[in-house]
Amino acid sequence: MDDPRVPELAPHLSSAGVFLVLRRMRVPLIVLIVIFAVSVLGLSLVPGQNAQGRPDRMDLFESFYFMSYTATTIGFGELPNEFTDAQRMWVTLTIFLAVIGWAYAIGSLLSLMQDQGFRQALARRGFTRSVRRMREPFLLLVGYGNATKMLARSLDDMGRRFVVIDNQEARVSAVELDSYRADAPALRGDARDTGLLTLAGLGHQTCAGVISLAGDDETNLDVAMTTALLRPDLPVIARSGSRDVADRMRAFHVQEVVNPSDRFGDHLRILLRSPAAYQLMSWLTSAPGTPAPRRFPPLPHGRWVVCGHGRYGEELSADLRAEGLEITEVHVSGGRVLAGEGDSAQVIESGHVSDAAAFVAATASDTTNLWLVEAARRANPDTFVVALQNRRANAPLFSAIGVDFGLVPAEVIAHEVLARLANPVLVRFLRQVPHQGDDWAAQLVDRLVTTCGRGTPELWRIRLSRDHAPALVGRLDERSLSLADLLRDPADRDDTLDIVALSLFREGERTMAPAGDLVLRVDDQLLLAGRPRARSALATTLTEVPTASYVVDGHRVPSSWVFRRLARVDSAGRRR
Amino acid sequence: MNLEKVVFGFFVVLAATLNFGFFIGDLGDPQMHSVYELFAAVVVNLVATVLKFGDRTQMGAVHLATSLVASLQLLAAAVVWTYAANVLTNGGLSPTQTATVVSLSGGALFANIVSVVLLVVETVSFQRR
Structure with a gap:
């Protein structure tokens, strides 16, 4: 709860279940205590006999012991001595009373367990706890329809966590049945309730975004508004069925509105x-x-x-x-x-x-x-x-x-x-694709299939800034680095990494599918598609000076300081 | 008049009075402390505890706590009494054993007094509003 504007969890929500049990069990428990007390007291007052048959009374402890095993229908018999008829009359009465008392208490407890409100309180409690325990970034999904299901499956495949809210019981149980790799907390409830959104982690510090794809526009609009007002830092993606609702969402600076129709x-x-x-x-x-x-x-x-x-x-x-x-x-x-x-x-x-x-x-x-x-x-x-x-x-x-x-x-x-x-960045790239012509797109698809294989390639963005590509800054400043050189394989520079450059973004200008001889500059951004192995290989080229030097110039540069002195090269890998 | 409040007040006060009745008298003299009074105090205290279940206010929580203390102390006193009377001596209690039982009930009495004070405070503050 970092953000002070996020409403605090109402305290009653977390322990409501226990209080409900205690409150509902008051009468059955008191009935049980009274029945027990009357039976025990009565039994200790009724005239009895001792082992020799002389008049005697049971004391309170013996009566309590007898009533405990009789009332719970265990029945060890008449202890410590055989009962008199007066005692038997009293015991007959107390047996009926005690059975009624126990049946009432246990019945109340069982019906409480079946109670919808109680179960919901328990479910809510478990949900709150598992959301609070989230330590990695997660997304808040509102609505669990077909679209969200597919999305959740892909998110799970990508190793991302999420929390689900839906207003239908069947859909919430479907989250459990869909068995994701990571635990996916789900709760039934109306997402228009701000308190519920807070329970689901809207105020959580690792909440990474809200996606509202519920069936009705009103819920989506409400969720989008709530998020925009309480957590303006979070990205929101909302579905809308009509232009009106989409406009209202945009009025709250919700940039990402999806309209299926x-x-x-x-x-x-x-x-x-x-x-x-x-x-x-x-x-x-x-x-x-x-x-x-x-x-x-x-x-x-x-x-x-x-x-x-x-x-x-x-x-x-x-x-x-x-x-x-x-x-x-x-x-x-x-x-x-x-x-x-x-x-x-x-x-x-x-x-x-x-x-x-x-x-x-x-x-x-x-x-x-x-x-x-x-x-x-x-x-x-x-x-x-x-x-x-x-x-x-x-x-x-x-x-x-x-x-x-x-x-x-x-x-x-x-x-x-x-x-x-x-x-x-991919979304901005995709917007440009239809304007490039059919041949261009066909060639790009063929290149992607030959370099990256049949599965969807991994897509990522690199920024050739001083922070993100420290090993290349010198060459970028000299304008001596071409795209083809950058994408050489660190294992053998005559090979090219399995990477296709989809677009280059430079000072507000976008170049689609840049050619290999294009000269790169500082602060250029590239959208790349390729295999995961190639991605990590490229990352070493960007950050490790010896790798960069070999990849770009073909020099094998010693990596330790002593050998670098001996080979007379500077820290950027160039010969002095 | 709220019947629930009457029942609640009745049991809280009765728990304290029965406890007091058992406690009063010479600490080590078994003649002055009736086992039936202890029995009644235990039962009424248990009922009072159950009556305090499920109250979510701060006052309710403290009420429940005091009652739990009193019930535990009285139950301990009852267990000591039973053990002393039935297992150790088979019949009457020695003055030391009686003193243990009665002092335990004295602790419970203190918790019960706190409970009654709370009840009075609650009532008074309610009327002021």
């Missing part, structure tokens, strides 16, 4: 312009280790039929019109199959699908999309079919029906958030 149009536009660029972008943003996706053939540029509903369909049509396509819009009311109103034949007819180049089914319901695709295929088997796949679980249906291009919003969101988290 907006992205469908964007993806189609990129795909229309350059299938290779689309392939490159979707590969670089996919989960670690994913092989390169297949490249789509060029999309038909004729008349497109767009089936959507409401503003969303209009936006999609506008996006596609901006690419110079002729668009026929068909509105499907509410995205539902309505008898008479949304008859498939009617839709196909009004859209003139039979001579259209492509057909887009983009309603909010997968069922509607499926029957639209089916009807379009029947009317025109050659048409290119695009479908919005709202639920990931329906993917087999769409592939069975033969969709040419399908987009799953959950996947899009997960990929985008992952890209933003893993590498903010």
